[in-house]
Amino acid sequence: EVRRQKADWQKQASIDFASHRTAAGLTAYEARGSVHLKTDRAETLKAIIADYVADRSANPNDTRIA
Structure with a gap:
């Protein structure tokens, strides 16, 4: 389930x-x-971090994994 x-x-x-x-x-x-596809590792990591921080700010009590 x-x-x-x-x-x-x-x-x-x-x-x-x-x-x-x-x-x-x-x-x-x-x-x-x-x-979302990125061209290289650095661009990918930058996007992951930005999304993580934005989600954490918008939903501080939720859980997440990156």
Whole structure:
């Protein structure tokens, strides 16, 4: 049972990831604008940190992982 995700599509994506259907899980997130490709490692790390800090500021009581 998927507990952490609330939206049905996110629950299904979690099941896909757990069932080794990674492409299907990623496709669901990509379709909703949640997959962002960067050109290099430094750009990727900068984006991850910025997103993490912004989310922490907006939702200080939530949990997150990066």
